Amino acid sequence: DAGVIQSPRHEVTEMGQEVTLRCKPISGHNSLFWYRQTMMRGLELLIYFNNNVPIDDSGMPEDRFSAKMPNASFSTLKIQPSEPRDSAVYFCASRIDQYSYEQYFGPGTRLTVT
């Protein structure tokens, strides 16, 4: 099994530009999560989906952030416009279903906004 796949692994962009992060969950997993890792707060949950439906987006920092899951095998996290304070590592994770607790993480995307 390939595991959770994220792209790109690194992204450097200028302030004001649009950034799109991509995630392919493990095949057969019905839940998908987007996290942001910061030194101060650790792993922050941004949004999660069950069966492609957004369940909780209360962690999305502001309207500049949006996430979609058009099908069971693909999700995007978009930041528009990006700001330097968005610089962080963004992780995608998937889970078999909403009843299990173990989440499987991708390798992350390191975003740098200059």
Add this chain to the structure above:
Amino acid sequence: DQQVKQNSPSLSVQEGRISILNCDYTNSMFDYFLWYKKYPAEGPTFLISISSIKDKNEDGRFTVFLNKSAKHLSLHIVPSQPGDSAVYFCAARVYNQGGKLIFGQGTELSVKP
């Protein structure tokens, strides 16, 4: 409002000794607690879990203890090995909210030979 807290950002231990990583929580609605391990440039990987109805779970060198009255859990690694050097995240699952996990800030463990 940090519901899961890891107050020690780092810990250094000698190889062969015990490593103890601590985690405190504030929400009584957590039903499972988990520890994840993260190496640089990789995503976190699941290490061990404990149900809120238990007070101990052991898996090889790793043991997690839960003290519900103190809202505290700890991860013990015995004996510690250099390969255990990583960042450890404590996480808690919110009961009846679709399996949402709340993570702590992480503790970086360094095991010196």
